Amino acid sequence: MKSLKKQTLVLTLSGALIATAGYAASHAATSSNKAVAARHAQMQMIGYHTGVLGAIAKGEAEFDAATVKAAAGNLHALAKMDGSTLWLEGTAQGEVDGSRAKAEIWTDAAGFAAKFADLEKASMDMMNAGDAAAVGAGMGAIGGACKACHETYRGPKN
């Protein structure tokens, strides 16, 4: 009788433990997926605002100082985001579906932050572009910042 009770207790406890572990694992997986999705949203926002500026640089849209300032200002805000909620450990390519984040983001965190700082600077400079030609010149710096970061910290498309 006593031993049956003990067995039941052990079973119940282990069941609870397994359930807790399972909950923790699925919770971690969910937050990882959400972090990757949020990063993609950030990149999409960066791409969108760069596109607004790019259309002006290419002559597809007319130069408008207010639009340039707004788009570049949003880019600046996006580049400045605190990455600690986004670039969670364990969310590299291969660890989470859809992620192309390279391990170097975590092994070389300072280098990674410096790349975002380059985009901050490039978008800040863009805010004061006075004509379409200046937007075109500024696009070189923004493109360079995006490209330099992707070269080092983004894995290949699968």
Next chain:
Amino acid sequence: MIGAGLGWFLTAPDPLDPAFGAGLTADPEAGALVFAAGGCVSCHAAPGAEGDEKQVLAGGLPFASDFGTFYAPNISPDPNAGIGAWSLPGFARAVTRGVSPEGQHYYPAFPYAAYQHMQDQDVVNLFAYMQTLPADPTPSKAHDVGFPFNIRRSLGGWKLLFMKEDFVLSGNHSPEVMRGRYLAEGLAHCAECHTPRNALGGLDRSQWLAGAPNPSGKGRIPNITPGKLDWSESDLVAYFTTGFTPDYDSAGGEMAEVVSNLAQLPQSDREAIAAYLKAVPAIP
């Protein structure tokens, strides 16, 4: 016997032209643009070099292939490890004919089949510019190539078969397209990656720029003929300048390096390459 003799004759490396460059004046600044268009840094900078370090052409980058692994050599002006002791005619033969100063064929991992189109003045300017770069004493790494591909003489046969002297895009075109052809088929050697190769590593000119497997094994290098690539000329120019695709994603992989090089060229040259890409035969 006659056949063997003929073969030996046909596979002989091209002789040196000791008078090469006579009467031409070197302009190192113009050479910097040839250097950028040629993409020399992309292969010859030390692996992982960033910023100004990329001007040090110490070599060492590995290129895996079906024939073995090639290592980019040191082409910095160091007199022992690099090309500091080379003559202009020797340099010209190396770059445009794929023959070393010692008279040996180079492996076509070095894109001399494209560089053969380089105009003499551009060779002279390039040579002058490269002498202004920092010297580096790192010795070149030996290629890791097995039999029979380690018989250099056989590369003479490869050249006979695959080193075609004519441009792929023939016929009359605007001066802009002609300039683009010179840049794309010659200096920038786009086809080296964007055109598929046959079993012997020769480019399949009937599939010019129609895309190819990525030598890294990951993904495919895209078809950039009008049969597939629907970007406008201004999209292409913007891509060559900033690295942005029409969707504002940025160039990745080797193409990011290419964009860094093309971004240094005059706008008219980027426009010329875009015009050329619109003029090549469309391959679906």
